Amino acid sequence: MATSHPRRRGLADKSVRPTRILTGIGDDCAVLRLLPGRGQGQDTLVTTDFTLEGIHFRRDWHPAESVGHRCLTRGLSDIAAMGGEPIAAFLSLALPRDLPQSWVGRFVRSLISLAEQFGVTLAGGDTAESPNGILADIIVVGTVPKGKSVLRSGARPGDRIYISGELGGSAAAVWQMRKKPKRKLNPRDYRRHFFPEPRIELGRILREKGLASAMIDTSDGLSTDLAHICEESGVGAEIEAELIPRASVGKPAREVDLKFALHGGEDYELLFTAAPKKRVPSRIAGIPITYIGHITREKKIFLMNRNQIGYELEPRGWEHFRR
């Protein structure tokens, strides 16, 4: 599996990968040999995510390449959020009878191309006829050194809260498409929506250096995903509106509104906490890391404005593309 993405070279160095795919497509199961690794062994990570037409994408809005890329990104990003290494992907795909074969080809090629960038093997799955619309379920299996998974439940009062990259870029694209459904967006101007980058290397470094006490990917949006960390850790949080890094999208590029950065999902950035004594660099693996607040004992989440007045922040679920 050659890759032509020099940016990511080294990430997928097979010689040190903790696995071999013994049997892929063409038997009842895929057989993976997950080697014990250098230390005391490995834990196995498993994640599954649906990509459904009309819910997660619309065929008139999203090119097949974008759908394939986003489908796998959902799974890879979950592995990143544990600090893990992705190993193998499994794709269950149900297609309507009238779907052009070319659509499937573009979808699968894009998905496999992203898999190759991260040294992930598409090792199996299922195919079926769909009664309505394109249905995909992506399963990603990964590994992490034994007991070293970065969970959502590790945040402690006083921990600082950090976010990678920028937020709101994906939701802003959805908002644009909803506002003018006939006008096609150019994916190049909205890459964070159409071709998001899973933060695998960043997640791995945070885990290796023991920096993150808790971590999640921002698939549902900052307000919802921070609430997940707080709930699983039994804590609260205060974040500062001014500090939240907002994406710039469109042409000409404009910074998105705060509401997109707060509530918009599918940016696939990493939201993590770190003990106050840890020195967290302002950039890791080329990705900017921004301090946005801290964890509190009181089990509520407050958004502080520039005058340090706090408003309780309700998690607002990320809305998909309902027709």
Add this chain to the structure above:
Amino acid sequence: MATSHPRRRGLADKSVRPTRILTGIGDDCAVLRLLPGRGQGQDTLVTTDFTLEGIHFRRDWHPAESVGHRCLTRGLSDIAAMGGEPIAAFLSLALPRDLPQSWVGRFVRSLISLAEQFGVTLAGGDTAESPNGILADIIVVGTVPKGKSVLRSGARPGDRIYISGELGGSAAAVWQMRKKPKRKLNPRDYRRHFFPEPRIELGRILREKGLASAMIDTSDGLSTDLAHICEESGVGAEIEAELIPRASVGKPAREVDLKFALHGGEDYELLFTAAPKKRVPSRIAGIPITYIGHITREKKIFLMNRNQIGYELEPRGWEHFRR
């Protein structure tokens, strides 16, 4: 997870199971600790299967309990066909907005009840809104001693061909429902269709005793699944029509037609081959084992009648419940 199925006691003995589920639902990934086992280590098995309304089941034909049971059986049967032990299941479930909550409860309880019988933990998954119909994807992760998976590719000329249990019972139920769509079948009279039993223990014993050279589960039907073995092994086969064990279903129970036993899918029996020198018992783990023919060098599959005249057998795909 207590179980009240004395028949299967011992199968799910947790004290010797090669895994622990460290983190299940409630984080970005499930974390499995697959222990190395007694010998030289374990391989990991992964299988995924869709269960889609209108394709794999119909809500007016199948009670929710049957849909949940059949959904997990699809995955467990794939693990059985490798000679593996199932460990954890993941359920991706997309539901239409108007689906009664009681349907979901019955579906999930039935699925979990079957999981418990086999000591399998439901360790995660995904939920989404479905634009149309109920969509489920089941992922089952299992283990098998390193290098000991029973593959489809191991059949050699001269090997004998065996089938567990009886065939055609599931397809005969579908045929009944198609013929009289208004009349509901009593699941008790067609258990093999509504509540099939995955042959986990049988598969494990065949692998442990080194009896099976190749194995597959009859999810697509004998003619198709035997073709899979022949194709992967680069061989052909001769089977005898008279020897194929046909299910008896309905009330009063009647033996199904040969066509159902030959081409009907979703019986979830194990079809396997064994070297001629192996002594294969006529019953293993309480399941009858029937000799039905042998593997040939010529890459064709022949069905022999009582006069030993052979007809070439074309694999006829199993048809689902298209509306």
